Amino acid sequence: MSFVPIIEVKNVRKAYGEKVAVDDVSFAMPPDAILGMLGPNGAGKTSLIRMITTITAPDAGQIFFHGEPLSGYHPTQIGYLPEERGLYKKMYVGEQLVYLARLKGIDQATAESRAKEWLAKFELENHWTKKVEELSKGMQQQVQFIATVLHDPKLLILDEPFSGLDPVNATRMRTEILRLHHAGTGVIFSTHRMEQVEELCEFIVLINHGQNILNGKVSEIRRRFQDNRFHLEFNGSLPAGMGDYFQLLNPTPSGVDVQLSATQTGNDLLRYLLDHNVHLITFRELLPSLNEVFIKQVTKLGPEAAAPAV
Amino acid sequence: MKNLWLVIQREYITRVRRKSFLLATLLTPLGIAVFIVVVQFIFSYENDEVNRIAVVDQGKVFSGPIPDEQGLYFKFVDKDIETLKGEIRDSEDPEYGSILVIPEVKNTRAKDFRIQYFSDEPLTLDLEMAIKGRVEKALRNYKITALELDESLLKSLDSDVDIRSQKITVEEGEKADTSMAGVVGAALGTIMGFMMYLSIFIYGMMVMRSVMEEKMNRIVEVVISSVRPTTLLLGKIIGVGAVGLTQVLAWMVLIPAVIFLATLVFGFDADAAQQMPQSPEMDPEEMQSMVERVMAGVAEMNWWVILPCFIIYFLGGYFMYAALFAAVGSAMGDDLGEGQSLTLPITIPVILALYIMMAAMQAPNSSLAVTSSFIPLFAPIVMPARLPFGPPAWQIILSLLVVIGFAAAMVWLAARIYRVGILNYGKKSSFKDMSRWLFSKY
Structure with a gap:
């Protein structure tokens, strides 16, 4: 520094x-x-x-x-x-x-x-x-x-x-x-x-x-604690078989979070979406909130190490 | 150093301008004046009962008329007792309320003499004294005549012993006469002892409240992020001490002034003086010599030792107790009531010291008085009271060293408890906690 x-x-x-x-x-x-x-x-x-x-x-x-x-x-x-x-x-x-x-x-x-x-x-x-x-x-x-x-x-x-x-x-x-x-x-x-x-x-x-x-x-x-998760918003609907390739979370009529596996990248997801002609509005990586980072860090040390509830 | 001064200033100014301070400073002398006036009023309250007493002097004891006083009238009556009783019983508004019967003196050498009193009203203490006094005096004169004694010879039997004490080793520039030293010394000693006692209590408690206030307001954390806790504590003790000094000085002027005014306005003094039992036959010459000897006693006091020593004891005593009160204040929790027990170990020595001081006035050189002069918590109250009796120099010096040393130690000790205690919010702390804080790093 x-x-x-x-x-x-x-x-x-x-x-x-x-x-x-x-x-x-x-x-x-x-x-x-x-x-x-x-x-x-x-x-x-x-x-x-x-x-x-x-x-x-x-x-x-x-x-x-x-x-x-x-x-x-x-x-x-x-x-x-x-x-x-x-x-x-x-x-x-x-x-x-x-x-x-x-x-x-x-x-x-x-x-x-x-x-x-x-x-x-x-x-x-x-x-x-x-x-x-x-x-x-x-x-x-x-x-x-x-x-x-x-x-x-x-x-x-x-x-x-x-x-x-x-x-x-x-x-x-x-x-x-x-x-x-x-x-x-x-x-x-x-x-x-x-x-x-x-x-x-x-x-x-x-x-x-x-x-x-x-x-x-x-x-x-x-960024260090990001866990390969993306947020999509779109018009229309998603390809019917998408769930076979990707883990879909919190779906709504116009948006969904996608959890990628360790071998998948954002590019893989984007390529798949483009190949299937999805009308994309938003494509963004989901970063964990500090709260999530904090909870992750604290619980990683084992439950007895976790500080009393906030 | 600059911050110490700022803290002292704040403690002083915010206290002195408070209404409660002004009221206490002004109302205490007023209260004392009112108290004196009321007490004098009660004692000089005229008996407004009217007693008319018919005296049947069968023994001819009285040689002349009996002196009346307000509300009390005597009249010799030469009537039969039963007739008189009947008159009182039957009349709506009898001439007399009661009958006093003085029988013949059978034996002029007998000490006991019985007289009779008839009345429907109980005999009051006042009345009994008045009647007894008159009859005893008359009886004495009667016996003197009856026994053919020489009055002037009798008088010479009474003696008035007056001790004129003198020093054996008279140092230069010193008067040998120490007759009044004991009385003057006891008065002076008691005054000084009481001043110490009151100041320690009033202003020590004030320091404690000041500490607790800051802790409870939570301002203290902000303040000690700018000022060392020791500086804050010292500033508090000095600032409150200055407040105390201001108040004591104000009282020293106001109390005599108010008492003087009260006596001037109400004029009770003259009345009260007349009511006081007169010391028998004090001739003006003797009075004069007595005043002279009191003055000599006052002048003989070793003021050059007493005053500076008193000031040191005063400061030492104040600092040691104020520091202790501050330490306790810092350990108090948010609940005031449960903290009271913490002050007990401080208030008990103060009260004990007061009693030892009073005992020391009777015997200033008793082993109790001497030993207490070297016990740190007692010395500031006991030793000043002993000073007028001229204790040996080594005792004064040793006692002063003990007080100064202990006061310094207490301030140091209190500072160590204080800096931890003030940040310990919530529950009150125990003495065990405090002793742990003493040795903790901060």
Whole structure:
């Protein structure tokens, strides 16, 4: 890889008493990527994130931030939105944002002007002198998101950022995350909701039972796990004897999935269809969803290795 | 360091501006004032019953009229007792409510003397005291005359012993007179001991609540992704300590002011003073010398030792207990009620220390008091109370070292529990868990 990774995790291990939460995990993340950290609840995602945010330290292994070993300075470069979130209920919104930004090393004036800008983006500018407890839950989440990005971090770590948000606010937050990403901020996105990852992430790290069982580019992974399946849509009907040659799945009047055997290729299927004058509209390879990949990976390790149900 | 300052500021500002803080700061002195006024009112409440007593002085014990007071009137009556009883029984509005019969004094050397009281109303305690006092005084005068004693000789039998204690080894610049040191010392010691006790409880609990609040709000994970847990804990303890200092200082000004105002407005002070049993025949000269000796006692206190030591004990005691409360707070679960048992091991030593302190006031150099001065959890409350009695220097130094060392150790210990505890959401943790966290890497 030609880039200096924004985060490089090398053989990191973390145990709490008897329980090994993170077991020999390694991965690297390009500086401006969106990385999805996937895994069922209790797989070790939060433990890993806490080490990256320097809240805890690894028992073994090392973590590098832009090639430097993690130190006390790096937290100012990271914005962290924990899954368990909350704010000081009795503090005013503006005051709270400024306080959290100043803890990240931003001076008072800058913190104030940035907080105002961000509140305006979320149409919360009139709530500067409101106490947090007076805001709705959705508003509180947005304030917390603002607190996460106020110090202009190089790396954003979001643990289940959309949980509990209504669709409008979720969309607004996603837009802002993507905007930050385009401006060059790295984003680690921890979730167990696969469909969100497929939408947003270029890279994934799949964690189960504390181990990194899969990582890489989303498109490559899906290709790696493709299992020779194609989707057809057509006008008219299929040749009557097609089932003798190919395994047909989920047939509908105008479409069908075809499972090829190991010796067959897409070209074989296409040739057969053309030979039989099928009026084709769509011919496309079916790639497995991340969810399928995930389930496959987890169950491959045997049922007792499978993490608790998501 | 900058973050420590930010944390302290936040803890201080958000607390001081709360309504509950303002109310507690302002209402406590007011409450004390109201309490004093009410207590004074109750004690000075005039007896509004009216008692008219017919006195049948068969023994001629009284040599002159019996002094009346409000609601209590005596009149000598020279009538038969049965007639009087009949008058009271039959009349709608009798002249007297009760009859006091004083028999002849048969034996002037007898100590016991029985008089009779007839009334349909029960004899109240107040009334009994009033009657007994008058009769006893009259009887004394009667006996003096009867036995032909010399009044002035009798007076000389009563003595008033007053100990003037002096030091044997008088150091330079020191006065030998230590007469009032014990009283002044006990008062000063008790005040200091109580201040320690209250501060530890009020502000230690405040630190605990602050920790629990952050843990329950889940803000703590965000904060410790920017601030080291130890810094956060230290900032909390110092910030809340500053809040406590503000409140104590405010009270030190407000409480005397409010009491002064209350006495000024209600004017109860003069009345109450008159009600107080007067110490017999304290002549102004003696009074003057007493005040002088109290002042001397105050001046004789070794303030240069007491005040700095008190401040160190205060800080040391506060830090050690606040750290313990913080550690316990971090181990609390989301259910407040079930966590109460965790605070018990902290509150028990504080309360024990208070009792030891009170015992130490009686005997500042007892082995209990001396030993407790070196037990870390007791020393911050017991030792300040002993300071006015001038304990040996080695005891002060050793005790100070113990307190400072233990406070530092507690902060360190609490920080180790705290950094694990605050991230342990959900159930409350046990002491076993906490001891495990002590030695865990984070």
